[in-house]
Amino acid sequence: MSQELLKKAAQSSMKTDVPVFEVGDTVEVSVRIVEGDKERVQIFGGVVIRRSGHGISETFTVRRIVNQQGVERTFPLHSPKVSGVKVLRGGKTRRAKLYFLRDRVGKATRLKQVAGQKKRPAAASEE
Amino acid sequence: MLTALLGKKIGMTQVYDGDGVLHPVTVVQAGPCKVLQIKTVETDGYDAVQLGFEDIKAHRATKPLIGHARKAGVKPQKFIREVRLGAPDEELASGQSVAVEIFDDIQHVDVIATSKGKGFAGVMKRYNFGGQTASHGVERKHRSIGSIASHGTNAGTGPKLKKGKRMCGHMGMERTTSRNHRLIAVDKENNLLLIKGPVPGPNGTLVQVRVSRTAKANTAK
Numbered sequence: 450m451s452q453e454l455l456k457k458a459a460q461s462s463m464k465t466d467v468p469v470f471e472v473g474d475t476v477e478v479s480v481r482i483v484e485g486d487k488e489r490v491q492i493f494g495g496v497v498i499r500r501s502g503h504g505i506s507e508t509f510t511v512r513r514i515v516n517q518q519g520v521e522r523t524f525p526l527h528s529p530k531v532s533g534v535k536v537l538r539g540g541k542t543r544r545a546k547l548y549f550l551r552d553r554v555g556k557a558t559r560l561k562q563v564a565g566q567k568k569r570p571a572a573a574s575e576e
Numbered sequence: 577m578l579t580a581l582l583g584k585k586i587g588m589t590q591v592y593d594g595d596g597v598l599h600p601v602t603v604v605q606a607g608p609c610k611v612l613q614i615k616t617v618e619t620d621g622y623d624a625v626q627l628g629f630e631d632i633k634a635h636r637a638t639k640p641l642i643g644h645a646r647k648a649g650v651k652p653q654k655f656i657r658e659v660r661l662g663a664p665d666e667e668l669a670s671g672q673s674v675a676v677e678i679f680d681d682i683q684h685v686d687v688i689a690t691s692k693g694k695g696f697a698g699v700m701k702r703y704n705f706g707g708q709t710a711s712h713g714v715e716r717k718h719r720s721i722g723s724i725a726s727h728g729t730n731a732g733t734g735p736k737l738k739k740g741k742r743m744c745g746h747m748g749m750e751r752t753t754s755r756n757h758r759l760i761a762v763d764k765e766n767n768l769l770l771i772k773g774p775v776p777g778p779n780g781t782l783v784q785v786r787v788s789r790t791a792k793a794n795t796a797k
Contacts, residue, residue: 451586451605451779458603458768461761462592481596505590529596 459505463527470509472497472547473540473560478511478524479533490532493522496540496560498547500526512550514558519551539563578668578678580659580786581606582629583769585689587779591760591770601760601770604687606785608675608767610650611668615658623661625668628653629782655782676762676769684791686755687775689783693749703742752776756791 470476477494495513498521502508507526512519524531540560550558583606590598613626630653634642637652645652649671668674679685699705699721708714708722721744725737758772769785777783 454605454766454768455587455589455603457766458586458601458763458770459589459591461763525598527592528598529592 463505468534470534470536472500473542474536475538477535481530481532580784582609582627582655582657583783583785585777585779585781585783599760599772601772602775604769605767606676606769608673611670611672612648614670623664624658626658628656630654657784676767679762682759682787684756684788685759686786686788687783688753689777689781691748691752691776692778694747697747698744702747756788
């Protein structure tokens with residue numbers, strides 16, 4: 450009973466249309482950035498290497514290479530500042546966390562593409 | 577005006593505000609509380625309201641409790657506390673139910689509850705003493721209190737220690753007031769208060785939530 454109440458309390462600030470993507474997908478994340486009173490959208494693209502947590506505290510990590518330097522950014526999935534996640538390419542993976550990508554450079558970081566954009570159960574990982 | 581409610585600590589979670597800032601919040605199920613008794617200056621010498629939270633079965637209550645609740649026309653209550661009133665409140669009547677609506681325009685609240693019991697705790701945990709050094713000849717006394725007095729510090733107390741010397745002993749499981757928590761949201765549908773930060777006690781503990789007495793924001797906005 451109390452666990453349900455906890456969920457209800459967090460429900461109001463959770464997204465109803467959670468972006469659908471999986472670990473291994475190449476994505477573009479739109480992040481709203483407020484500078485003074487102006488607001489703009491920044492795009493961060495890369496491979497999703499991790500999804501962690503559940504409910505309102507779920508996060509995902511995107512890795513990309515900038516100037517031969519690996520850069521990873523972790524986003525809260527339900528943050529209003531993360532305005533969208535666009536899947537560019539599906540990647541086939543056999544594990545949940547792609548930490549092995551950190552040890553690879555160049556062509557070795559490519560993941561096998563999922564044949565076509567396979568239909569995914571909508572927000573199956575969400576409560 | 578009624579300024580407090582009784583409730584139950586549900587647990588902690590997080591919520592986003594309008595700016596996309598994530599706040600850690602404690603969810604408290606506050607009320608609906610039953611008014612068991614109205615105390616007035618004429619009869620009791622002061623103005624107050626006696627509130628009850630959570631019905632209990634009659635066979636789990638004592639006869640005095642049952643009789644007291646019957647006067648207000650309600651079931652016996654699990655958690656009963658009194659809330660002082662500045663002036664008599666005409667809108668309150670015994671037997672009436674009060675809910676989270678009283679916190680509608682409130683920015684900050686105080687929470688009163690029984691803290692988590694820590695058992696018999698040493699001085700480092702209980703009073704943040706420093707303990708002794710790891711080396712320099714210290715053996716088996718790394719977390720101990722050290723010297724408790726000297727001839728100089730004890731002056732005037734004779735052969736005894738000064739009263740109130742902080743030592744090891746029972747810690748926690750005592751009434752604790754945690755003040756000036758920002759009230760992030762009020763969920764009227766589920767009778768929930770979302771209070772910023774942690775509040776005393778384990779989940780499921782019975783708490784009193786009152787309008788903050790010291791926060792300036794309550795009066796300003």
